[in-house]
Amino acid sequence: MSGRLQFQGCVSRKLHRSGQELMVDLFMKLPESIFPTEAANVRLHFLRRRLFARWLLAPMVLQGQEETLSRLLEDLPGEQPLIAMVSVLWEGLTSLRQGLRPREQALLQRAAAYRQRPLHEVLFTTSWLHFLDPRLRLLLRRLGQGSVAPAHACARCRASQQGHAHLLPLRLLRKLQVEEISKNVYAFPALTPDFCRLFLEELDAFYASGLKSSRPNSMNRYGAVLEEVGLSLAVADFQRHVLLPLARALFPGIGDELDGHHAFVVHYRTEAGDRHLPPHRDDSEVTFNLALGRSWEGCRLIFCGLMQEPDVHRHQISHAFPGAGWAVLHLGRQVHAAEHILSGERTNLAARLLTRV
Ligand SMILES: O=C(O)CCC(=O)C(=O)O
Ligand SMILES: [Fe+2]
Incomplete structure (x- = not known):
């Protein structure tokens, strides 16, 4: 029933x-x-x-x-x-x-305080679906229509023994500029440059407000936790309508029931920012990582193998985000790092997606 x-x-x-x-x-x-x-x-x-x-x-x-x-x-x-x-x-x-507890109260109060008077209300109250790159929008529509049945899956992936074989036709992925840059690591255009501009301006306004956020994660020191900026509803909506269907299609099994997240921004700069990120795995089933801007040199992402597999430390690919609005989606177990930043600033929005239930 x-x-x-x-x-x-x-x-x-x-x-x-x-x-x-x-x-x-x-x-x-x-x-x-x-x-x-x-x-x-x-x-x-x-x-x-x-x-x-x-x-x-x-x-x-x-x-x-x-x-x-x-x-x-x-x-x-x-x-x-x-x-x-x-x-x-x-x-x-x-x-x-x-x-x-008092610390928890303080977190909620901070988020609520900023939410009351943000710079760009639209980021807080409107679904980020409005800012989707048209190519990703098309892919989601195809997924929603169920037109991508397992029978259409690419033969290479159907034959894969890895258990993470995606169910999408290669031709469609190529057309929409979704590229599997390394095994189980996908790069694609996700959000519009407009979204990135508004988001960066919002972050500047948050920092200028004097409110403080916890550090984004145990490795990056510069950035903010999005829940503490008051964006938890917006992130949850984006996860439900965009990241979950994508993860289900690209990582069937492990991506099927992602019902929680830790979302944050990180800043790489030669000064007043992290300069690089050592190799690590994420505490997530699947991670979404979006370049917001502004402009930078260096700081490419490096992807290695999967944790607990023999080739875990083998360098497999370096990836430069083509520009603001481009993202990668990868398994949390995929070991990755960021090279040194040479100039400028790279700010990224990351959502570590988890299965909690
Ligand atoms: O964009 C990056 O440099 C990667 C960030 C990352 O891997 C992380 O915060 O876990
Ligand atoms: Fe990471």
Whole structure:
């Protein structure tokens, strides 16, 4: 059984039942003043009499929240009708924020503060789909129409033993300038130069506002975490409508259920920026990495092999982003690095995509 349920103030986007198992994805829009993130996107998983609950695509999910969510449901008997559970959940979510720790509160407040008066409102309130490169838009439309059936998959990939064989015809990829620059590493035009310009201006405004962000990741020191700039909803929307379908097509299996992310920007400059990035793997199933600008020399990406495989440290390819708006999509396990920057500035937007559920 599968379908949609409609509750008051809450839409269930998915309902699957098979045997003793019932899975419900709920999208519950809470007032922004209570929870300014997408924290109300919840999956309930009933397995016989047991009930599990997880946040879906909620980048600002904090450990405390998930614990509270589970506690909310723990006391309910397994046979409790779904509708009653949802109303308990609904009330619980509204009071959830009070249980957050001070650091978590500060993160949410910072994001909410900047979101109230950004430079370019459009980046926060409009789907980034409006800024898609027309070639990527076409590819997504083809994927959405299901015209790319496994039967059309390229023979080389069907024959691959690696288990990550993509399902797209090579001719289509070539036409849309999606290139497999190294095994399982795809380069393609993703967003318009306009998007990149607005985004860079927004970052300048954020830094000028005096608000501070945590460092982007454990290796890059210069940059910002997008959730802390108030962009968590926009990133989650982009993941759902663009990155997820792409990952499903290019990395079937590992890319099928990407429901979380860590998204950030990094800056490479000869001064006041990182100068290079040593080889590493990402803490992700799949990573999206977009060049925003401005102009630079050097700082090419280097891709090696997959972690835990014999050729992991073999240098396979160096890649120069053709310009702002171009991206790469690769497996988190793919070891990669950035060469030294020689001049100018390279700012990139990266989203490490994870399967959390
Ligand atoms: O654009 C780059 O230099 C790569 C950034 C990266 O790999 C990372 O932040 O994990
Ligand atoms: Fe990385």
